[in-house]
Amino acid sequence: MDTFDKSLTNPHIVVLGVTGAGKSVTMDILSSRSLVTKNTQSAILDIEGEYKKRTEKIGGRIISIKQGVPSGINIFDIDVEQQENGLEKVNILNKVAEIRAILSGIMKNYMDRNLNAKELVDIEESVIETYKERGITSDKESIYEKEGGKIGNKLTLGKIKKRMPTLSDFQRILLTKKNSKELAEILSGFLKGKSLGMFDCTSNININDHAIDFDLSSINDEVTKFYASMVITTWITEKYMRRSERYEEKSVYIDEAWTMLKYEETANFIENLARRARKRGVRLVIATQLPDEMISTTQGRAILNCCGTAILMKQSPISVDKVIDYFKLSSGTRDYLLQARPGDALLDIEGTISAVSIEMLEKESEILKV
Ligand SMILES: Nc1ncnc2c1ncn2[C@@H]1O[C@H](COP(=O)(O)OP(=O)(O)OP(=O)(O)O)[C@@H](O)[C@H]1O
Numbered sequence: 001m002d003t004f005d006k007s008l009t010n011p012h013i014v015v016l017g018v019t020g021a022g023k024s025v026t027m028d029i030l031s032s033r034s035l036v037t038k039n040t041q042s043a044i045l046d047i048e049g050e051y052k053k054r055t056e057k058i059g060g061r062i063i064s065i066k067q068g069v070p071s072g073i074n075i076f077d078i079d080v081e082q083q084e085n086g087l088e089k090v091n092i093l094n095k096v097a098e099i100r101a102i103l104s105g106i107m108k109n110y111m112d113r114n115l116n117a118k119e120l121v122d123i124e125e126s127v128i129e130t131y132k133e134r135g136i137t138s139d140k141e142s143i144y145e146k147e148g149g150k151i152g153n154k155l156t157l158g159k160i161k162k163r164m165p166t167l168s169d170f171q172r173i174l175l176t177k178k179n180s181k182e183l184a185e186i187l188s189g190f191l192k193g194k195s196l197g198m199f200d201c202t203s204n205i206n207i208n209d210h211a212i213d214f215d216l217s218s219i220n221d222e223v224t225k226f227y228a229s230m231v232i233t234t235w236i237t238e239k240y241m242r243r244s245e246r247y248e249e250k251s252v253y254i255d256e257a258w259t260m261l262k263y264e265e266t267a268n269f270i271e272n273l274a275r276r277a278r279k280r281g282v283r284l285v286i287a288t289q290l291p292d293e294m295i296s297t298t299q300g301r302a303i304l305n306c307c308g309t310a311i312l313m314k315q316s317p318i319s320v321d322k323v324i325d326y327f328k329l330s331s332g333t334r335d336y337l338l339q340a341r342p343g344d345a346l347l348d349i350e351g352t353i354s355a356v357s358i359e360m361l362e363k364e365s366e367i368l369k370v
């Protein structure tokens with residue numbers, strides 16, 4: 001199914017169905033098929049670790065997020081960005097917005113309050129100062145070493161990126177601000193060596209791998225999962241979704257999305273990802289076993305609105321009427337949706353509905369059966 005088709009206004013796909021309906025198998029088939037038939041790149045937010053073995057088999061990269069272990073993702077890593085006017089710069093204000101969003105989520109979940117205006121100002125100043133310490137400003141040359149292509153005495157090809165600041169640098173600066181003591185103290189638990197210090201490290205992820213699996217299965221507590229999903233969706237939006245010469249198409253897969261949609265902050269991150277992915281021609285494929293929750297929240301509906309294609313699999317008696325109503329299906333589809341077998345679905349492509357059966361090809365079942 002090629003939703004990158006230019007005749008569609010939107011490549012995103014949402015997969016809705018009860019547990020056991022066949023959503024994960026469908027996601028697996030979609031991603032494996034596009035990986036073997038086209039020059040595509042895929043990134044999966046793998047909450048349950050279901051896609052790990054498949055990713056291994058196809059020679060992709062698994063990034064296991066484990067508490068207390070450096071993940072290879074540095075929240076403060078920054079790159080040169082092309083602006084709408086075509087000029088290139090280091091967009092530090094964009095980083096300020098990213099860090100604010102992550103810290104708002106942390107404050108909300110740990111202290112049950114929003115960031116106040118003074119804290120927001122302190123965050124902006126501290127982010128700018130964190131980069132300034134390394135001589136990084138909006139000037140695109142400022143992220144490279146002055147010595148250009150030299151490591152020690154050896155000459156190398158191309159420019160060498162400076163060592164990037166990390167969360168520890170930012171937290172040290174934030175501690176000096178008188179109005180953000182509480183925030184800085186909370187952040188001390190997110191630093192290297194602490195259980196939440198997974199993202200206070202240098203970057204070492206090769207973003208060119210054709211299949212990247214962010215495995216969150218070893219994280220058991222909700223709040224850590226929440227923090228990790230915010231950081232990873234930001235990383236996907238900022239790093240992975242950049243245009244690349246190497247791949248014709250890119251997709252992002254989020255399974256078990258209900259775990260992220262239940263928090264306002266992480267739902268916002270998915271909504272932002274969906275909008276920006278569309279602008280950059282990246283496809284988002286998102287699956288949830290709780291369609292009624294998605295339909296009944298503002299952010300859930302905003303995400304659904306961004307999806308040109310819906311794959312409607314077996315529904316529960318609780319969700320079926322909401323699904324029929326939202327997708328403007330005829331009442332005759334009710335029994336079909338309640339009784340659908342695994343792999344059976346109604347396919348809604350920008351309002352055109354058809355019944356489909358999603359079947360694995362022999363080769364695919366070899367890859368997917370683990
Ligand atoms: N297209 C298909 N063809 C044949 N069998 C299928 C198909 N899709 C799913 N199944 C069967 O149904 C089982 C459950 O499928 P899957 O794990 O994809 O469900 P799910 O909707 O992701 O459930 P959950 O919400 O619990 O994650 C699979 O292990 C497989 O046996």
Ligand SMILES: [Mg+2]
Pocket residue numbers: 023024025255256
């Ligand atoms: Mg599943």
